[in-house]
Amino acid sequence: MGRKSGKKTHIYCRRCGQRTMHKRFKSCASCGFGNSARMRSYSWQKK
Numbered sequence: 001m002g003r004k005s006g007k008k009t010h011i012y013c014r015r016c017g018q019r020t021m022h023k024r025f026k027s028c029a030s031c032g033f034g035n036s037a038r039m040r041s042y043s044w045q046k047k
């Protein structure tokens with residue numbers, strides 16, 4: 001299980017400040033900032 005070490009996939013997002021900005025996709029997993037500038041939202045989301 002040493003797969004998670006090494007290259008990082010997510011870098012710090014400058015919008016939400018969390019380390020959820022994808023390096024290759026250029027999109028934040030938390031706020032959705034990146035290629036699609038709209039906010040991330042799902043149907044199963046509480047808020």
Ligand SMILES: [Zn+2]
Binds near residue numbers: 016020021030032033
């Ligand atoms: Zn973000």
